Amino acid sequence: MGQYVARRLLQAIPMLFLISVVLFFLVNIAPGGPLAGYSQSRHINPERAEMLKRQFGLDKPLPLQYLIWLIGNDWMKVDADGDGIAESYGQRKGILRGDFGFSFQTRRPALEEIADRLPNTIYLMGVTLAVVAVLAIPIGVISAVKQYSAFDIVVTTFSFVGQAIPEFWLGLILILIFYATLNNPFTGEPLLPAGGMQTLGAEFSIWDRIRHLILPVTTGMVGWVAWYSRFLRSGMLDVLHMDYIRTARAKGLSERVVLYRHALKNAIIPLVTIFALDLPYIFAGSLYVELLFSWPGMGRLYYQAATRRDYPVLLAILIIEAGVIIISNLIADILYAYLDPRIRYDRAR
Amino acid sequence: MREENHLTRPPESITSMVWRRFRRHPGALAGLIVLSILVLGVALIPLSPYDPDISNIPDRLQPPSREHPFGTDPLGRDLFTRVFYGGRISLSVGLMVVAITLFIGVPVGAISGYFGGWVDNVLMRITDAFLCLPSLLVLILLSAILREVELPLLHQNSVVTISLVIGLLSWMPVARLVRASFLAIREQEFVLAAQSVGASDLRIIVRHILPNAAGPIIVESTLEMAYAIMEESGLSFLGFGIQPPTPSWGNLLGDAQQHMTKYPWVAIFPGLMIFLTIIAINYVGDGLRDALDPFKILKRIGEV
Numbered sequence: 328m329g330q331y332v333a334r335r336l337l338q339a340i341p342m343l344f345l346i347s348v349v350l351f352f353l354v355n356i357a358p359g360g361p362l363a364g365y366s367q368s369r370h371i372n373p374e375r376a377e378m379l380k381r382q383f384g385l386d387k388p389l390p391l392q393y394l395i396w397l398i399g400n401d402w403m404k405v406d407a408d409g410d411g412i413a414e415s416y417g418q419r420k421g422i423l424r425g426d427f428g429f430s431f432q433t434r435r436p437a438l439e440e441i442a443d444r445l446p447n448t449i450y451l452m453g454v455t456l457a458v459v460a461v462l463a464i465p466i467g468v469i470s471a472v473k474q475y476s477a478f479d480i481v482v483t484t485f486s487f488v489g490q491a492i493p494e495f496w497l498g499l500i501l502i503l504i505f506y507a508t509l510n511n512p513f514t515g516e517p518l519l520p521a522g523g524m525q526t527l528g529a530e531f532s533i534w535d536r537i538r539h540l541i542l543p544v545t546t547g548m549v550g551w552v553a554w555y556s557r558f559l560r561s562g563m564l565d566v567l568h569m570d571y572i573r574t575a576r577a578k579g580l581s582e583r584v585v586l587y588r589h590a591l592k593n594a595i596i597p598l599v600t601i602f603a604l605d606l607p608y609i610f611a612g613s614l615y616v617e618l619l620f621s622w623p624g625m626g627r628l629y630y631q632a633a634t635r636r637d638y639p640v641l642l643a644i645l646i647i648e649a650g651v652i653i654i655s656n657l658i659a660d661i662l663y664a665y666l667d668p669r670i671r672y673d674r675a676r
Numbered sequence: 677m678r679e680e681n682h683l684t685r686p687p688e689s690i691t692s693m694v695w696r697r698f699r700r701h702p703g704a705l706a707g708l709i710v711l712s713i714l715v716l717g718v719a720l721i722p723l724s725p726y727d728p729d730i731s732n733i734p735d736r737l738q739p740p741s742r743e744h745p746f747g748t749d750p751l752g753r754d755l756f757t758r759v760f761y762g763g764r765i766s767l768s769v770g771l772m773v774v775a776i777t778l779f780i781g782v783p784v785g786a787i788s789g790y791f792g793g794w795v796d797n798v799l800m801r802i803t804d805a806f807l808c809l810p811s812l813l814v815l816i817l818l819s820a821i822l823r824e825v826e827l828p829l830l831h832q833n834s835v836v837t838i839s840l841v842i843g844l845l846s847w848m849p850v851a852r853l854v855r856a857s858f859l860a861i862r863e864q865e866f867v868l869a870a871q872s873v874g875a876s877d878l879r880i881i882v883r884h885i886l887p888n889a890a891g892p893i894i895v896e897s898t899l900e901m902a903y904a905i906m907e908e909s910g911l912s913f914l915g916f917g918i919q920p921p922t923p924s925w926g927n928l929l930g931d932a933q934q935h936m937t938k939y940p941w942v943a944i945f946p947g948l949m950i951f952l953t954i955i956a957i958n959y960v961g962d963g964l965r966d967a968l969d970p971f972k973i974l975k976r977i978g979e980v
Contacts, residue, residue: 630816
């Protein structure tokens with residue numbers, strides 16, 4: 328197992344390298360290059376643009392630029408004042424040493440921007456996924472046990488609806504109903520807030536926090552509940568026909584123990600791996616939810632960086648997210664092997 | 677009874693059997709009807725008395741009425757007309773993305789599964805690399821870049837540009853599926869038979885294996901189509917997709933955000949169209965999955 332993990336981690340390195348090359352070149356062949364975003368936020372004349380190019384090292388060939396982006400330029404002389412003469416050693420450390428450059432927009436390190444937003448996204452996604460688990464597991468189990476019952480038909484229909492409803496539209500409709508239309512009968516204010524993490528300027532209160540979570544969490548969870556409960560339902564249907572379930576019933580175990588201890592334990596294995604594959608969302612967040620509900624998280628940061636062409640921030644988020652995806656894939660495979668002893672990686676080649 | 681019929685009557689053709697099985701799925705049939713109405717609607721929308729692009733300020737933000745079934749937008753344009761013109765965009769993107777994913781995914785999967793070895797290894801590592809890209813984020817990056825580019829065909833996020841970008845990031849499931857089918861089918865005896873009479877690899881792949889792998893590919897294509905329509909709408913909603921004044925369901929919804937609290941119809945109808953289209957496609961896909969199940973088909977024909 329340890330060997331397997333080590334090999335997979337080693338395989339991840341060339342993969343990340345390949346992805347980083349592709350993403351870096353994509354950003355740099357963009358019209359106007361990375362400076363387009365910079366000059367968009369500040370008006371500058373052509374001479375000053377040339378100077379900036381030299382200062383940022385954009386006059387160098389692309390492969391060298393990539394190398395600098397990767398390992399930094401503190402080992403080479405650079406033209407820090409843009410006069411055409413390389414006179415001092417560079418300051419950049421490169422992404423391999425955790426230096427993702429500075430945001431064009433705020434002039435702060437890209438990593439700091441991310442560190443500011445990440446907790447908010449993890450908070451929202453954590454609550455969302457907890458609600459998803461609490462809803463999807465019983466729904467999946469019950470609709471499998473009562474296959475073709477009225478409950479099952481409703482659930483199956485809902486799973487089609489939930490997967491077809493666009494998140495951005497669902498959010499708009501919820502805002503329309505609970506913010507724009509319905510009012511709190513006592514205060515006359517909108518029933519639920521439609522933006523932010525808490526009431527601005529108000530003191531911290533858990534109830535206020537929860538009220539701000541209701542609409543974003545509902546918007547974000549519907550597709551997930553639909554997909555997970557459908558997945559678990561088919562997993563349970565497979566398991567319920569197994570001999571060991573019949574054995575468990577024959578032993579006289581209560582139906583509850585049979586379903587939740589014996590059947591669910593086996594049916595949930597594929598769901599756990601699917602869940603591991605969804606882990607990257609906890610880092611990247613849901614773009615639509617964060618935008619609709621003005622949630623100061625990663626999705627919104629990425630959107631703002633894309634509209635303002637803030638390339639250092641864009642690249643930082645993309646690379647880290649790609650890394651998170653690779654690690655999640657690995658976790659999914661390991662979990663699968665760990666939870667299902669029938670799978671042995673040592674034997675499979 | 678069935679055996680007797682099979683002996684006394686010529687066996688049913690696959691097409692008619694698939695259709696018979698498909699018809700038995702009420703959701704699939706309903707989905708097919710919804711899609712047919714949609715196709716008819718986008719084909720006939722030029723007959724509408726309103727122009728989709730010319731503004732008519734005195735009529736702005738009218739609620740739904742007999743003259744304007746979906747109401748009018750902030751520039752007084754008939755929303756029904758604009759929504760159905762938007763449907764042209766969505767359906768075109770959906771079909772083009774399916775074509776692109778098949779164009780890339782089928783050869784990659786077929787070569788990988790048929791030849792195996794190092795070719796398979798290289799192609800599958802490339803597929804893995806694409807699967808590790810955060811697709812929505814890369815989509816946004818690419819469209820943000822291409823929005824500024826003026827190239828023939830690719831100018832300012834046309835339908836072609838958006839379809840290419842989405843297609844380039846969504847062919848991987850097709851490749852994996854085709855590879856898996858090829859791995860299973862190439863072991864069958866009829867492939868060995870074809871090889872032994874000297875059929876070329878290309879001929880075996882195209883004439884012998886591919887038709888047998890068609891069922892899952894068709895089902896996967898419906899999923900890809902739904903996915904593509906959703907992605908295009910999302911991109912356009914964010915402002916990175918189809919650019920106004922060309923209406924698309926996504927950018928209609930994006931524009932609706934400012935006005936929807938007072939004039940909810942501007943937000944309701946475009947989203948409802950996305951939802952209905954996606955759910956219809958998914959039900960059709962589900963019906964096709966049942967109808968094209970190869971094991972059930974063989975059983976019907978009496979070969980198993």
